[in-house]
Amino acid sequence: MSTHRDSQRRDGLHHDARAVLTEWTAPTPEEELLRREFLAHLDAHDDAMWRECVPGHLTATTAVLSHDGGEVLLTLHPKAGMWLPMGGHCEVTDASLALAALREATEESGIAGLTLLDGPLALDRHRVWCHPPHSWHLDVEYGAVAPPGAEAMISDESLDLRWFPVDEIPELSDEATRRLARRARDLLNARAGRSTSAGTA
Numbered sequence: 001m002s003t004h005r006d007s008q009r010r011d012g013l014h015h016d017a018r019a020v021l022t023e024w025t026a027p028t029p030e031e032e033l034l035r036r037e038f039l040a041h042l043d044a045h046d047d048a049m050w051r052e053c054v055p056g057h058l059t060a061t062t063a064v065l066s067h068d069g070g071e072v073l074l075t076l077h078p079k080a081g082m083w084l085p086m087g088g089h090c091e092v093t094d095a096s097l098a099l100a101a102l103r104e105a106t107e108e109s110g111i112a113g114l115t116l117l118d119g120p121l122a123l124d125r126h127r128v129w130c131h132p133p134h135s136w137h138l139d140v141e142y143g144a145v146a147p148p149g150a151e152a153m154i155s156d157e158s159l160d161l162r163w164f165p166v167d168e169i170p171e172l173s174d175e176a177t178r179r180l181a182r183r184a185r186d187l188l189n190a191r192a193g194r195s196t197s198a199g200t201a
Contacts, residue, residue, distance in 0.1 A: 013049050016096045017058055018042050020140070024120055027183075034123040038138050048138075051089045056136030060097050061087030061124075062105035063141070063180045064114065066163065067148040069188040072181040073109055074173070076160035079129070083164070083173040085180060087139065088157075101142040109146070109161070110153025117143040121183040124176040141176075143184025 021039050026032035038058065047053040063085045064073040074083040086108040087101070094100035102116050119142035128137050154161040164170065166185045169178050 010049065010092060013090060013092075013094055013096065013100075014042060014046070017049060017140070020097055020120065026123070031123045034125055034138075037125070038123065038140075041138060049090050051130055054131045054135060056125075056138055057089070057130070058097070059087060059089055059137045059139045060094075060101035060104055061085050061139050061141045061180070062101045062114075062116070063121075063143045063177075063184045064105050064109050064111065065143060065145050065166075065181075065184055065188060067146055067150070069145070069185045069192075069194075070165060071163040072166050072169065072184070073111075073146070073152055073161065073163050074169070074177070075108055075158040076162075078157070078159050081172070082177075083162075083170055084177055085141070087141075097140050098142060101140070102144065105142075105144050108155050108157055110155065111146050111150045113147045113150075114144040115147075117145065117184060117187050119143060121187065122176070122180050124180075126176070139176075141180050143180070143187060145188060 021035055024035060026035050041056065042048045045053050049058050051057055075086060077084045086105040088104045090100045094103060098116060102114060105114055120140050121143050122141040124139040124141060126137055127134050152161050166181045169181060
């Protein structure tokens with residue numbers, strides 16, 4: 001019974017990812033190429049949503065913003081040695097990519113009551129070592145907002161956890177992190193009717 005239920009959940013998450021990427025409008029030509037690549041990967045691999053997929057698998061990442069959008073919470077990733085957003089592999093209990101992103105953000109930030117922004121906000125493809133010598137994370141990226149007064153709590157998946165101003169993310173990070181944080185901040189500001197000097201690319 002549980003095996004059948006797990007199979008239905010796996011099929012459902014695969015279907016959700018395909019629907020999300022089919023409907024998503026990529027903001028850059030590079031991400032449009034990634035969108036098509038991700039869809040082709042889903043078509044080619046029944047297990048594309050799961051870590052077991054050796055060539056690569058879809059993952060979910062979330063930039064967690066402070067309630068006013070001024071800061072982003074980043075984790076010092078123990079394997080990458082970089083300041084990165086919250087994120088990771090999908091699990092069979094995840095009903096959608098968005099919920100996978102929210103779960104990972106909640107687990108890694110220790111903050112309850114995160115509010116997920118409409119997404120995805122970005123796509124990124126990067127090399128990882130889930131299956132030696134390497135495989136790929138096909139990352140679908142979201143943004144979330146922490147409630148006022150939220151206190152982050154470091155998890156055992158992180159070396160450190162800190163808030164950084166969105167426009168002052170440290171050098172020990174990457175452009176994909178900066179882009180995602182800016183896009184999440186700009187979307188939150190637009191919803192609140194606030195102007196921002198940063199672009200969304």
